[in-house]
Amino acid sequence: xxxxxxxxxTRASVGAAMLLAALTGCDTTAPSDHEPEIVVEAYLVAGExxxxxxxxxxxxxxxxxxxxxxxxxxxxxxxxxxxVNGDVETSWTYVRGFGSAGRYVPAESGExxxxxxxxxxxxxxGFDPVRSVAQVPGAxxxxxxxxxxxxxxxxxxxxxxxTNSVYPGRQTIFIFSIAAENPxxxxxxxxYRQIIYDIGxxxxxxxxxxxxxxxxxxLINTSPPVNEGNYDQNPDGTLTxxxxxxxxxxxxxxxxxxxxxxxxxxxxxxYAQVQQGGSTLSPGEIPNVRDNVNGGxxxxxxxxxxxxxxxxxxxxx
Numbered sequence: 001x002x003x004x005x006x007x008x009x010t011r012a013s014v015g016a017a018m019l020l021a022a023l024t025g026c027d028t029t030a031p032s033d034h035e036p037e038i039v040v041e042a043y044l045v046a047g048e049x050x051x052x053x054x055x056x057x058x059x060x061x062x063x064x065x066x067x068x069x070x071x072x073x074x075x076x077x078x079x080x081x082x083x084v085n086g087d088v089e090t091s092w093t094y095v096r097g098f099g100s101a102g103r104y105v106p107a108e109s110g111e112x113x114x115x116x117x118x119x120x121x122x123x124x125x126g127f128d129p130v131r132s133v134a135q136v137p138g139a140x141x142x143x144x145x146x147x148x149x150x151x152x153x154x155x156x157x158x159x160x161x162x163t164n165s166v167y168p169g170r171q172t173i174f175i176f177s178i179a180a181e182n183p184x185x186x187x188x189x190x191x192y193r194q195i196i197y198d199i200g201x202x203x204x205x206x207x208x209x210x211x212x213x214x215x216x217x218x219l220i221n222t223s224p225p226v227n228e229g230n231y232d233q234n235p236d237g238t239l240t241x242x243x244x245x246x247x248x249x250x251x252x253x254x255x256x257x258x259x260x261x262x263x264x265x266x267x268x269x270x271y272a273q274v275q276q277g278g279s280t281l282s283p284g285e286i287p288n289v290r291d292n293v294n295g296g297x298x299x300x301x302x303x304x305x306x307x308x309x310x311x312x313x314x315x316x317x
Contacts, residue, residue, distance in 0.1 A: 034060040038072065038127045038296035042079075043265075046114035046139050046304040053077050053094055053104045055122055058297060071102025078121040079106070081113070082133070088119075112302070114139035115166065120300045132293045132300035137260040138166035142306040143238055149311035152189055152251060157242040158310050164239055165260035165304050171228035173266050174241055175303075177257040179220045180250035180312075185210050189312075192218060192249040215249075223247040225266055243310075251314055257307040264292045265301035 041054040055077065056070040077094035092110055097103035112118070115138045122130040146159035165172045180187065190201040196214050199205060223244050232240040243256060293300060 038130050040298040044112045044302040050106045050110045056102050076123040077104040080119045082117040128295035130296035134300050134302040135262050136302040137304045139304050140165035145308050151313045159240045161240045174226040175259045176223040179255050181253040183250045187251045218249040221249045251312050253311050259303040259305045262302040268299045
């Protein structure tokens with residue numbers, strides 16, 4: 001799951017969002033009075049195994065955020081499955097994972113159940129206890145896809161007809177994750193070639209010394225949340241969701257994953273987007289990131305998903 005949402009939600013972006021939240025309304029020329037807080041990150045996916053939990057601490061605003069040095073390796077971590085009454089049905093103890101600092105894995109395996117609530121417990125000596133509850137969206141199915149192949153920017157767009165994913169108290173909110181099978185500088189769409197390398201659609205890339213590492217942030221691209229105002233509700237109860245062209249960074253065969261997301265991820269992404277410059281608000285009006293984590297910061301989120309592959313073709317004259 002960490003791989004799929006790389007563009008929008010990673011350990012680094014969580015830390016950056018928390019850092020930006022701490023900066024809101026602050027005078028950065030004054031001496032820092034930063035008090036470290038615990039940052040958690042985990043993503044429950046319906047039908048998949050219980051996820052890793054990443055634990056770190058916030059850094060002072062005067063320091064560059066580095067997830068390796070911020071990692072916390074001495075935390076007590078637990079995930080609980082809750083009943084409809086809020087009682088604990090099952091509890092999983094987590095242990096340190098191998099290979100990555102601050103990563104915890106369940107000592108015993110378990111499957112994430114659609115439509116259920118889970119609670120995260122993280123306790124670190126010297127810090128407030130961290131708690132967060134996530135509601136897993138209902139499972140949904142992909143019924144049909146309008147195109148196997150389509151020209152980039154075709155007004156018809158790629159339409160995905162899906163069953164509804166039930167979520168308490170609101171309509172379904174989707175996020176697209178898009179990953180090309182063979183991304184390269186040569187297969188960049190005009191929009192992203194302009195954004196990354198400042199090369200216009202009529203300009204050639206021949207003879208230019210371009211660094212492919214600059215594309216790393218878009219190798220797996222994620223759309224903003226898509227709510228009910230941006231998809232069609234069909235008479236038979238299914239929904240048709242269109243792939244937003246601005247999220248497509250490369251030509252070629254492309255895997256598209258559609259996530260139905262919970263309130264925790266939806267809130268985190270839309271507030272983080274404002275923090276990171278996606279707003280016309282002045283600095284004094286920008287709200288803090290809403291992360292639904294008590295006693296700390298971060299994101300404990302849940303989702304259900306379906307996926308498909310489409311071939312994005314170059315435009316014809």
